[in-house]
Amino acid sequence: MLKELAQADDAIAACVDAAAWALPEHDLIAALDAAHRLQHRLAAVTLALIREVDGRGTARTQGASCTAVWLRERLRLTVPAARRLIDLATALDTGNPAIRQALADGHLSLDQARVITDTAATVQATAGAQAADKAVSLLTDWATQFDPTHLRKLGTRILDHVAPDTADAATQAALDAEARRATRDRHLTLSEQTDGRLRLTGTLDTETAALFRAAIDPLTAPSGPDDTRSPGQRRHDALADICRLTLRTTELPEHGGDPAQIVITTNYDALTQQLSNGALDTGPSLTPKAVRRLACDASILPAVLSGTGQVLDVGRQRRLITGPLRRALVLRDRGCAFPGCDRPPRWCHAHHIHHWADGGTTSLTNAVLLCGHHHRHLHHSDWTVQLGSDGHPEFTPPAWLDPEQLPRRNHYHRRT
Structure with missing residues (x-):
């Protein structure tokens, strides 16, 4: 397979450098169709490989919490x-093989294959395997004419064509299946932008959407005739108000032993003179004006840093790992320090590099932030961790994973 893929890679590389502008219109369209079909066929190969990786448990063997997280690190996908x-x-591996074959033949896109797979599962649960096979055949034919959205709409009444005797009874089953898909597909993705902003994307299920609208709608009305904010800007500001109101409650769970909070690092003298920017524990920077505004309702904890930003000392509010030492860890590691992990500091445990039971001290030079999965993984695997010459953690993989055992670092939390 590797040899065949290498040959395909060479062939595609040659096409990248070809002069598309020189093609006659007929050949241009034919080339576009061929490239589109090839994309689908490669997707079928990719899915087969992903299925094998997932089935073998490769992700956990290599230290990831699940296959989705491993794929994000390996292929730069979102989770x-x-x-x-x-x-x-x-x-596709456990269902109707005709869908997998149609994708491999280049007749379906990934989104069309997903629609047909969902519909076939609903039909099989309602009317049996024979009706599901008919539905797959019919929808595969329709896929040559309709995009995924239209194909899903047609699929809602597919039983009228393949099992008319049970169509009415299956309508409720189809609605129930759609509700299950909504539950399965619910997600919220937070994507950090290079300038410190955050992009929100996602899909809310019906109940959550109703809760969200009930909370945000009262705060989105214009504040008066002089309010020039757009509707989108008003929704943004309403979400900020909801977050502020929530943080003022005492009902949020703790993170790492501390209440839910915003942590900002800044220069105290410059703060009092309104000259200093601030760095959030999640990475982005804030303007002096924003730092001053947040400082109005905050407790200030002093910390001493070296010229390279390494934490040298930190004021004490509580003893041991849950107080000032944890804040020092957050300032240094900024999240789970294991390579490839993007878990924020509030989801992390403090791990003793030299175990406490073996005489290790509770100190910044003997601690590292790790999420729950990687904390367990480090205790039960051959990975090791130590601080590098610059005082930041680096992890050495086992020899079976990397014969050279080159130290690795986490790059998700870097600020520069």
């Missing part, structure tokens, strides 16, 4: 996109 690929790969 929701990776999960959708895993779900489709599993469905």
Whole structure:
């Protein structure tokens, strides 16, 4: 397979450099169709490989919490996109082989294959395997004419064509299946932008959408005739108000032993003179004006840093790992320090590099932030961790994973 894929890669590389402008219109359209079909066929190969990786448990063997997280690190996918690929790969492997073959033949796109797979599962649960086979055949034919959205609409009444005797009774089953898909597909993705902003994307199920609207709608009305904000800007500001109101309650669970909170690092003298920017524990920077505004309702904890930003000392509010030492860890590691993990500091445990039971001290030079999965993984695997020459953690993989055992670092939390 590797040899064949290498040959395909060479062939495609040659096409990239070809002069598309020189093609006659007929050949241009034919080339576009061929490239589109090839994309679908490669997707079928990718799904087969993902299914095998998932089935073998490769992700956990290599230290990831699940296959979706491993695919994000390996292929630079978002976790929701990776999960959708895993779900489709599993469905094609265990479901109707005709869908997998149609994708491999280049007759379906990934989105069309996902629609047909979902519809076939609903039909099989309602009217049996024979009706599901008929539905797959019919929808595969329709896929040559209709995009995924239209194909899903047609699929809602597919039983009228393949099992008319049970169509009415199956309507409720189809609605129930749609509700289950909504539950399965619910997600919220937070994508950090290079300038410190956050992009929100996602899909809310019906109940959550109702809760969200009930909370945000009263706060989105214009504040007066001089309010020039757009509707989108008003919704943004309403979400900020909801977050502020929520943080003022005492009902949120703790993170790492501390209440839910915003942590900002800044220069105290410059703060009092309104000259200093601030760095959030999640990475982005804030303007002096924003830092001053947040400082009005905050407790200030002093910390001493070296010229390279390494934490040297930190004021004490509580003893041991849950107080000032944990804040020092957050300032240094900024999240789970294990390579490839993007878990924020509030989801992390403090791990003793030299175990406490073996005489290790509770100090910054003997601690590292790890999420729950990687904390367990480090205790039960051959990975090791130590601080590098610059005082930041680096992890050495086992020899079976990397014969050279080159130290690795986490790059998700870097600020520069």
